[in-house]
Amino acid sequence: MRILKMQSKFLEAFLETMNKFGTLYGPTHKNGVLSYDQLESISDLVVTDEHPMIPIKKLFHPMRFTMMHFNEKGFTPDYSMIEKRVVLGVHPCEIHGLLILDDIFMRDPVDPYYAELRQNTAIVGFSCLPTENSFCQSTDTDIVEEGFDLFFVNLGEYYLVWVGTSLGHDMIYEREDFFDEDVTYDDIQKYVKWRYNRNNMFKKGFEFDSMPDIMELSYESEIWDKFAEICLSCGQCSMVCPTCNCYNVTDVFDITNETTGRRDRFWDSCMFVDYSLVAGGHNFRSSRADRLRLWYGHKLKTFGKNYGRPGCVGCGRCVETCPVEINVLTVSDALITREVPKK
Secondary structure: OEEEEEEHHHHHHHHHHHHHOOOOEEEEEEEOOEEEEEOOOHOOOOOOOOOOOOOHHHHOOOOEEEEEEEEEEEEEEEEOOOOOOEEEEEEEEHEEEEHHHHHHOOOOOHHEEEHHHOOEEEEEOOOOOOOOOOOOOOOOOOOOOOOOOOEEEEOOOOEEEEOOOOOHHHHHHHHHEEEEEEOHHHHOOOHHHHHHHHHHOOOOOOOHHHHHHHHHHHOOHHHHHHOOOOOOOOOOOHHHOOOOOOEEEEEOOOOOOOOOEEEEEOOOOOOOOOOOOOHHHHHOOHHHHHHHHHHHHHHHHHHHHOOOOOOOOOHHHHHOOOOOOOOHHHHHHHHHOOOOOOO
């Protein structure tokens, strides 16, 4: 992997060249909310430590889209949403979230929609400092070593730039004059100091490594019932989580012709009461306690066991979003202390 240096004053001019590689997307303010969306110009890009409300998964696992159109003769897949894209300003935890989605959607049988979106999208990552609710240090997702084409670490007057792919090299060559290959000892020491200072800025965390065993030992814990008493089953936790990937499909028939229509796919949540409802009216997880145990089992145990990566990337969105303070931090703490925080 190649590491270069670029003066901060060149950043905007360099990013403007990225439109040669696809439509530009990145964090921008939309209706007063920070969101991953298409950028009309580089000036719309918001480079910040804050996370967009909805994670980057929305660009690869869209909230709703049409999978295919059908009639009595067969069906035609709809790939109209596929385009060449460059996503700018992606934080390490978001990249880790994409790597988890890769493990899920790119395994056999490969999801063709996710695969096409992923393969046609370049990722330009940016370093960030911990926000109030960040705990990515606990999940080892505060540093990223793969999953990006370029990654910029802000050291003040200049950036250290990691080149992760051949496409990243092509991007660099667009303005090769901006980059310096001479990364000095002083640059390395400044980066080490930046890492040290950033590590000391985290205000929240938990002992993630012990959670799989604690989850296994706590399957029958009364804690799940206590949290279930206050859970609203609103599903906000799963909507803002970078690694939640549940979806449903529905067929929509044309009003004038019952033999033609389309198949739509849209986000779903295992926290919804009817998620596990099957034919005959049987529901495998009709209780909130069962659904909570399933969701946190995925985040704190099962993902790591099945995919070798944590199911939680420590972004803190669940902490910020849940209206009744049920999140990775409060649940992991309660499993150890056997006490549910009182509102």
